[in-house]
Amino acid sequence: MQKAQRKAPARRPVNLSLDQALLAEARGLTTNLSATVEGLLGTFVAQEKARRRDEEARLERVIDALNEFHEEHGFLSDEFPSF
Numbered sequence: 001m002q003k004a005q006r007k008a009p010a011r012r013p014v015n016l017s018l019d020q021a022l023l024a025e026a027r028g029l030t031t032n033l034s035a036t037v038e039g040l041l042g043t044f045v046a047q048e049k050a051r052r053r054d055e056e057a058r059l060e061r062v063i064d065a066l067n068e069f070h071e072e073h074g075f076l077s078d079e080f081p082s083f
Contacts, residue, residue: 030036 026036027033
């Protein structure tokens, strides 16, 4: 039987403006700068997605609590006449 081969993700070259000293130091610390940057970028993307998901969930909880408050107590502005 043949093993199914995983297809490598599509890649494209990009231009970045980076601090020269930092770039030189990073190249001295890794044998594959592209893979290192790609891994760090992947981590950043995952963390940012999680942060945004958490923020959205927090906002939804606030909206739910406010809606509950309004159902129980009505709107605070109901006490004042509108002109």
